[in-house]
Each structure stands twice: as C-alpha cells, then as structure tokens.
Amino acid sequence: MTTAFRVGVFAVGAILATFVVWYVLNNVSLRKGSYPFAVHFRNVVGLQPGSEVQLAGVDIGIIDSINILPQDQTAEVVCSIQNDYTLYHGSVFTVAQTLTGAQSTLTIIPPPNLATAQPWPKKRLPYGQQPEGTTPTTIADLVSEGQARLNDLDKTLALVNQELPGIVKNFNGVAVHTNNLIVHADRNFNLLGQQLNGTMGGVNAIVAQLNGLLTTNGQNVSAMTTEMKELISSSGPKVVALIDNLDATSTNLNKTMVSVESLATDPSLKANLVGTTENLKESSEKLKQIATDIQSVTGDPKVQAQMRNTIQNLDDTIAKANDILGTFSTAQGAGAPTPGQIQPAPVGSVPPGGPAPPPQHAQAAGFHMGHVAFNPGELVTGNVRLNWQSLHSGPYSDVELNVLPHFPTHFSLGANGLGSQNTTYNVLVDQRGSPNLQYSFGVLYSNLGARAVWSGLGPLGIDARLYNSAWPRLDLYGDLRLTQRLMFFYGERSVIGPASTRVLLGGVQLGQ
Secondary structure, eight states, X not given: OOHHHHHHHHHHHHHHHHHHHHHHHTTHHHHTTEEEEEEEESOOTTXXXXXXXXXXXXXXXXXXXXXXXXXXXOEEEEEEEETTOOOBTTOEEEEEOOTTOOOOEEEEEOOSOTTSOOBOOSSOOOTTSSOBEEOOOOHHHHHHHHHHHHHHHHHHHHHHHHHHHHHHHHHHHHHHHHHHHHHHHHHHHHHHHHHHHHHHHHHHHHHHHHHHHHHHHXXXXXXXXXXXXXXXXXXXXXXXXXXXXXXXXXXXHHHHHHHHHHTTTOXXXXXXXXHHHHHHHHHHHHHHHHHHHHHHTOOOHHHHHHHHHHHHHHHHHHHHHHHHHHHTOTTTTXXXXXXXXXXXXXXXXXXXXXXXXXXXXXXXXXXXXXXXXXXXXXXXXXXXXXXXXXXXXXXXXXXXXXXXXXSSEEEEEEEXXXXXXXXXXXXXXXXXXXXXXXXEEEEETTEEEEEEXXXXXXXXXXXXXXXXXXXXXXXXXXXXEEETTEEEEEEEEEEESXXXXXXXXXXXEEEO
C-alpha cells in the first residue's frame, strides 16, 4: 500500500467524520419533515438554540433561534416542530430549568379539553399573533422573596423581644390570680359539699318521717275504710226496716187523708183542718223526698218495689192535701175571707175550742210523730250525680250520703261510677270553713285526696278535687244550682295529670 493511497483513505474518512458531526450537532433528522413555530417570551431564562422542545415530556422538536424583538426588547423563540404533532390554543409554553444548571427545555402542556381546542397554524406567525410563553420562578426570585420575608421576620422578632418582658409580667400576674382563685374555689367547694351533706342528711330525715307518716296514715285510712264498710253492711237491715216503716206511715197517712176529706164539710173544723192539712202535706213531701233518696241508693228489686208503692201513696196523699187546701184556700177574693167564712187559724196558733196544733220547728224538713219531733235532714242527706262524657254515651252515676250534714264537721260516704267496671269509693271528713266554703279530706276515688266546694257567686259555684298521691290529678267543675235539690255541673277530669286521662264531663245532680 503506497503512501498516497493511505493519505487518500484518511482524507475521505475525515470528511465522513466531519459530516456525521455536523449532522448530529445540527439535528438534521429532527429538522427534516418539520414546520417552523414561534413563541413570544418576556424572559427565556437561559434557553438556547438547539434546546429540545417537549410536549408532555416527549421530544417533538428543537429550537432553531432566539431573537430579540426591537419593538419591546422581548424574546422570540423560533422552533422546528415535527409535522406529526399539532399545537392547540390554550397550551402552556414554559421554560423548564434544572437545579444542576443543565440546558433548559421548552415545555408545552396541552389544554385540558383537547377535543374543543382550536389548533395553531403550522407556520411561524408574525409578532402579536404568537402564543405567549411563561417563565418559571428562578432561584434568584426565590432568594429575593426569601430575603424580604427574612427582613419581615427580623422586625417581628425585634417587636417580640421588646414586648416579651411585659407579656411575661402580665402572665405571672394572671398565674398568681388564677392560683388564688383555684385555692378559694377549692375551699368554697369543700364548704359547699359540707353544707350539701348536712342538707341531704336533713332531707333524708324528713323523707324518713314522711314515709313513717304515710305508712301510719295508710294504716289509719285502711282501718277507717274497713270500719265504714262494716258500718254500711250492718246498716243494711236498718235501712230495710226504715223503708217498711215509711211504707206503713205512707199508708196510714193515706187513710188519714180519706178521713180528713170526709170531715172537710164540717164548718167548725174548717180552720183547724187547714193547718192540719198543710202540716200533712209538708210531712208527705218530706217523706217522699226521703223515700226517693233511699230508693236511689239501693239496688234491691224488692226494696225498689216497696219504695215505688211508698212514693205512690205519698203522691196520692199530697194530691189529696192539695185538693183540700184548694177547697179551704184563702186565695178567694184576693186573700180575704168571704162573709160568713171562718178565718183559718194560722199555723202554730191555738184556735178557740180547737185542738192544739203540732209544735213547729225552725227546720222545714221536720215532721211529727206523736210528741216526738223527727227531722231526717239533720241526720243523713244524699245526692245522685248523673255524668255524661258525650251525647252519644250513656250516663254513669255517683251516689253520696252525708252523715250529720248540719254540723260543722261531718262525714260523707260515696261510690263513683256505678254501672261501670271501674267503681271507686269516697270516705271523707268534711269541714265547713264558712257559709260559702266546705273542704274535705280522706279517701277520694279510692285514693288519698282532698276536695273543696265554694259557692260564693249566688247560684254559681266551683268544685275542685285533688287525689292520687303517686300521680296527682285535679278535677275541676263549675256548678249551677237551680233549686235546692237540682244542680247542673260541667268540667274536666284530670286537669293536672296524663293527657290520656283528661275527660270533659257534664251532668246533673239531684238531692242536697
């Protein structure tokens, strides 16, 4: 091999090597089949020609040149983008730097909604129509901003150092006051605990006494209830005997009225017969009232039949008395006797030659048997209450007997809800506080209770009943008394108590 041949081979190789280096350094492969694209930047921050252009981290082109625009001395970055890639409006063009100082990269972030984005033309656009690029924050910017923050921190620390002694002093004062407050509070809590212990001891003693009192009262009420039941049971034969006597008395009165009627034509007896007939009429009316009261409180069919006969006889007696009084009435001639008519002797006076009239008493309800005055109203009175919950439901009855009702302190016995499945009983001690006020204590609706009746507004009155110590309930009624033996009432049961037990009631009371 000659020297000339060797020199020729070396020269050819050098030329080939130079071409390869030039091809690699100028990225001829990247520029082949690409289009130019320009991006406007305020600051390229170290971006150089030959830097890579990346779309979502993938190399898609190379920077050809970076030009300074004379209009505003900003930078125009001219790139070569491969024809396979299209850039869209809304993409973010930024310069990515590395902390190691390596060559920067032009990074393109596509828009979020690529389907609706408009593509950029695949050519270099003139100034004013180019997309704007953004420059990331540099280390110098971070250092400058950090320096400003450090200056602010120095000022803050100086102010803290200035105010810290006062803050410490105030904190020490607050701590001392807080410690004193805690000490006094602990002492006060101890005293309060001791007082509460003493109070609870007193309350426990009162509760123990109350329990003992309730136990004793319960035993007394039970004993009293038992005695009253025994009294009622033992009084049954006496009531039957009283009914028999009333029946016989009514029959005798009826016979007497027949005799009196036969003597009514005797002019000499006219004046005495008027007084006698009036007394008989009053006695018959009182006997009828007593029989009706007794009939309302007994359920024996035999006794009921006897009472119906008694009441019928008394009705006949009263009718005959009315006939006789009509015959001898002094109402003829405006109350003045006609000429020749004998003036009837007033009740309670002794007419000349006539028999002495029966003695009169202050109580109109009394009547006489021989020389003995008998007044049932002074011993026992009774009443019956008919209760209605609604117009569509039938009534149920309450029966009450008052023993010695004209005494300031007397007793009353009763049964509530006759005709229903929930019958209850009353055993009360009544006390008349004033002419318009009476209050009672004892067993009410088969529970411990109290009752107050006030009648200070003429025919109007109020009836309040409190009972059931476990679950207190209050019944409240308004009364309207039309006559001595007829009264209407309306109110509500269980005004104080569970809502499910509240019932509106109305009705009528018959009897005193």
